[in-house]
Amino acid sequence: MFQKYKRCKRNNAPGHAHYLTFSCYAGVPLLRSPSACSILADSVAKAREMHSFELWAWVFMPNHVHLLLFPTNPEYSISAILSSIKRPAAAEALRRLRGRNHSLLASLRVEGSGGRSLRFWQPGGGHDRNLTSIDAVWAAVDYIHNNPVRRGLVSQPQAWTWSSARDWVQGEAPLLQVDKTVPPKLG
Numbered sequence: 437m438f439q440k441y442k443r444c445k446r447n448n449a450p451g452h453a454h455y456l457t458f459s460c461y462a463g464v465p466l467l468r469s470p471s472a473c474s475i476l477a478d479s480v481a482k483a484r485e486m487h488s489f490e491l492w493a494w495v496f497m498p499n500h501v502h503l504l505l506f507p508t509n510p511e512y513s514i515s516a517i518l519s520s521i522k523r524p525a526a527a528e529a530l531r532r533l534r535g536r537n538h539s540l541l542a543s544l545r546v547e548g549s550g551g552r553s554l555r556f557w558q559p560g561g562g563h564d565r566n567l568t569s570i571d572a573v574w575a576a577v578d579y580i581h582n583n584p585v586r587r588g589l590v591s592q593p594q595a596w597t598w599s600s601a602r603d604w605v606q607g608e609a610p611l612l613q614v615d616k617t618v619p620p621k622l623g
Contacts, residue, residue: 443596447566450510451490455576456503458562459520461555464543465498471532473598476501476525483520485513488582489613493577496582496598500582504573506615526556577604 460466467473473496480503484491493504507517521588533541534554544554567573580605581616584596593601605618 438492438535446514446561446564447453448512448514449566450506450507450512453504453506453567453573453576455567456505456515456518456562457500457563458518459500459558460498461544461558463499464540464554464559465499466529466540467496468498468599472529475528475532475562476521479525479528480612482524483517487517489517490583491600491612492573492614492616493580493600494612494614495551495580495596497534497583497587497589502583504567504576504580518562522557530556565583570594595608 448465456478469474471551476496480494482546483489488508490506490508492506493502495502503516504519507514509561530544532558541554544556545552546555565576567576581593581599583603584590585593593599594605596602596613600609600614603614
């Protein structure tokens with residue numbers, strides 16, 4: 437039987453930053469491996485070039501992702517940006533899991549009208565919040581960077597490898613570089 441998922445309403449408003457959150461299927465920690473995180477980082481980098489957005493903060497947690505981005509084109513689609521990030525990352529990660537016949541595959545199988553398939557991302561729209569004030573942007577950056585600390589994974593934000601905290605604090609961006617050009621005025 438199909439489960440209905442709430443669709444996320446998107447507000448593609450010029451001058452707004454977007455705080456995005458999306459999760460791995462059924463909370464499975466699919467992003468705990470360096471390989472999966474590298475695949476996702478590559479997808480974010482390619483989507484960034486394709487859709488012209490600034491990346492202000494990010495964190496890849498074992499079972500979910502937070503991104504804070506700012507589209508630079510007056511017309512854009514957050515849905516298209518997310519699709520450009522999530523689809524290729526899921527396809528490549530699942531290809532690699534299949535190649536190794538990984539034990540996680542069993543927890544990713546779903547039955548549908550087209551037969552069996554595998555899911556990498558949780559269905560539904562995820563969470564998209566438009567940010568229109570600098571205070572809201574800095575609160576989101578702080579929340580994103582402190583997520584691994586709150587979860588007890590590290591004691592300092594910059595100690596988490598899969599985050600932009602190290603770039604903001606130490607100027608090191610081994611995976612994805614952030615744009616530190618947060619405009620003084622939004623909206």
